[in-house]
Amino acid sequence: MSNNTSTIFTDINSLSFDIKEKADMLHFFTYNDTSETDKVKTVLSTIEEDEVKVEYLRRCIKQRDEHPAMRKRKANERCSAVPKRKKFSVNSTIMPWERENVYYVNPINQSKELIDLIHKGEYVLLHGPRASGKSTRTLQIMDYLEEEGYVCIYVVFGDLTVDVDLFWEKVAGSLKRNLDIKCKEKFKLGKTEPFEIPAMKTLEDIMNVFALEAEIWRYLFEEPDRKVVLFFDEFDTLLSPNQKQVCDSFLTNLRIIKTSPHYAIKSVVGIGTFSILNLNTSNRSVSPFNVSDAFKNPNFTEDEVKLIYDEFINEYGLEIDDLIIKDIYVQTNGHSGLVNLCGRVIESCPNKLDYASWKLYEIEKLGDEISKYRTFKRMTDDLKIKDAMILSAVNLLRTRFLGTLNDVKITDNKELELVEFLISEGVLMETGPKTFKMFSPFVDSLIRRHVIADLFPLAPSIHVPKERGIIKTLEVVREAIRFFDKEIISRAYHNSFKTAHVYVEGILENLVPRESAYDVELNRILNNWLSREIGAEITSQWHLIHEKDNRCVHNYSDLVINIPHDQNDQLIVLELMATVTVSIANEHFARALAYAKELSANEVWVIHFTCEDKFNIHPYFPSEKLLKEGLRVIIFWHNSDFTDIRMCTSWWENGVKKEIINEKI
Incomplete structure (x- = not known):
């Protein structure tokens, strides 16, 4: 050898x-x-x-x-x-020869707008999160265009040199290898003799080879024509601060090609994350790309997710609850990498999988699978880099976005820069003008567990309270509240708030912290305490689906604590609410019991954080009927700066109703 x-x-x-x-x-x-x-x-x-x-x-x-x-x-x-049998493709571009062997949705139907821009000779930016199918879409578009007679060349930038001449040498080498393949294919299709491409090592060599009068275009086309399309993947690598000279040279020369009729290049497509929309030279007027023509790589639709899984189910002879497929779509937001990852996980599940079993599997294993997935490992690692801008971005996440899937309006210019970084990382998505939200429930949970918990590790130092090996949930939650970040809660009145429909400080419809402010803090502390000491799984934004009046209703259980099998195998549901009316509280009480039944949970607690006047003196508890069914309630009343906290609680134990009123924390 x-x-x-x-x-x-x-x-x-x-x-x-x-x-x-x-x-x-x-x-x-x-x-x-x-x-x-x-x-x-x-x-x-x-x-x-x-x-x-x-x-x-x-x-x-x-x-x-x-x-x-x-x-x-x-x-x-x-x-x-x-x-x-076909397989789910995770972590890689689906190559043309792989399509028949993997579960695959042909993206060409959603690519018409991009193809039209290429036909018009535009220079287009194709952007989307990592592992969202951009490269797979690109290769499919290339196939489509080549059937129309175009010559398509695909180049991956990867790690770039800071030296301009070396950069062009690498680009020239890649272009030459692609053109060699095109010429060999043409020779095999009937050309009488092969074509030898001239040496390509410099920018000048590239310009000469791609000049319309160059011999190669007479070889590849019947008549010389501007029918060459260049695709540059990992385009965002040009945004590195030390790549400024390379970026200026690259974009300036693309501009020269675009504005001249003497080159064979019809169109150029740059492929990367959201950050490429900021790609430009020091002189804004020389960039050949028009941001208004940028094409956002679409996620899978719900129908496409169903199409993939229906084929998978039929091929493997599986019985899978339809609600599981709906759940996968909502949890992933149609992100192709995550959709495929869920499919690979299901491959290892029993042939018959009901919805409740799937949700339990999510709690026990799926979070770890996602955190190991290369794309999301890179995301969490990037967010933990010790850098002032990145820490500011994480703090913005922590105070404005985490714990809610609702739209958030951002108008501050500095915060908008942070948001752009978070979109590029695949954490946020744009939903409207200066309006954004978390990319998906899976991403929300991932960030809380693997970023927030690591960067803000403050937690109780005492051992987790237990009795006969069973953790004492009331004592755990009471201790955790003492470690809430008071500044986070007090700032929530201004940047993570809702309108209270009860009296707060003597005012009806006053502003109070929304549920997510408490949810993120409790999740952080439990992860830093229970996960590290006893290996508990803390699952957040846990999606549940209920059929109601022949339609799907999407709800979220805020926290699920799963204690390992070797420690008495506890499953505890914590349903959070924040300064709610009596009628809303009753809805939470009923829903919490439904959650517990769905999961076969050992315990279910409703935790009510409230600022309502005198609620610590006159708390509202569920009926004895609900308490006897196993519902337990903790109320934490607090003042506006979170320095005065009072606890009320009620539960049923050994045939007796237990209560604590106005206990100072």
Whole structure:
């Protein structure tokens, strides 16, 4: 075995291919021509980004069906008595030859607007969160355009050099490799002789090769024509502060090409996160991209999610509650990576899966699966970088967005800059002019557990209160309240508030903290205390669906505490409410019991944070009937700066009603 082949095998084994794909790679290079393998090894040595290596190696075997060894394997597969099942693709672009082997929604129907802009010769920015299917959409659009006679070239930027000349050398090399492939394909389709592309190492070389009168376009087209479309992925890498000169040079020269009729390039598409909408040069007028033409990569619709899962269910012979598919759509907001991740998780579940079992699985395992998913691991790591701007962005999340899926209006220019960063990270999404919200319930839960808890670790130092191995929920919650960040609660009157329909400080319809302010703090403390000491799972924004009058009603249980099996296997529901009327309180009481029944919970507590006048003296508790059914209630009354806190509580125990009134915390 040559050293070059050995090096390639090392790369293949260390990269994120699945087992079958890795086997294909190893098999291919075992029988591949030595000179071709040498070329592959040389290219791999210049690539630093693992994702680019993966993409490159996949392209190397794109024509593998022509290889004798591959034809033999294909024949064996066709003879196999067991039909090949599709899989869910997670963490990678779906390549054209993979489409028949994965659960896949053809995105071309939602790409008409982008294709029309390309036809018009526009330079377009395609943006969306990481792992949202941008690259998969791009490859499908390329196929569509090539059927129309266009030549499409796809380049992944990856890690960029700060040296302008070296940058253009890398771009030139990538463009040349793509053009070599196009010319070879043309030769195989009937050209009498191959075409040798001139050396491409500089910006000048690129300009010469892409000039309309260059020989290559007479070779690829019947008549020279402006029918070349360039796609640049990971475009947001140009935004790095140390890339200013590279960015200026790149955009300036694209502008020259766009405004001249003497080049074969019809259109350019830049692909990246939301941040590319700010991409520009120091001289704003020279950018070739019009932000108003930017195309937002759409998430899956609910119908598309159902289409994928219906195919999965039929192929695997599964019985899955329809509410599970609805739940996956709402929890993920149609994010393609998360939709596929949920599918992969279900593959390991029983063949018959009801809704309650799925929700329990979410509590116990799904959160960990999401946190390990490369895209979201990168997100949480980025948000924990010790940087003043990032900390400000996290504080904005903590005080304005977390704990609610409602729209939030942001008008302050500095806060809008922070919001743009959070959108680029896939944490927030834009819903209207200067209006934003959390991207999805899954993302909300992920940020609370893996960012907020880590950055703000203050929590009780005492051992978790237990009796006969069972945690004492009342004492746990009472102790946790003492560690609330008083500033967060007092500021909530101004930046995370709602209107109270009861008297507060003698005023009806006064402003008070909304539920999310308490929810985020309680979640943070329980994660830092219970999770770290006894391994409890704290699940937030936990989605429940109920059929009501033949329609779906979406509700959220605020906190679910799952105690590990080796510690008496407790499941506790905490339903939070904030300064509500009696009628709203009664709705919460009934809903909390329904939650407990749905989950087969051991305990269910309604926790009412309130600022209502004299509520600590005259609290409102549920009926004895509800208490006897297992409902338990804690009320925390507090003043506006959270320095005076009083607790009232009621529950049924051993046939006796228990109450505490106006206990100072």
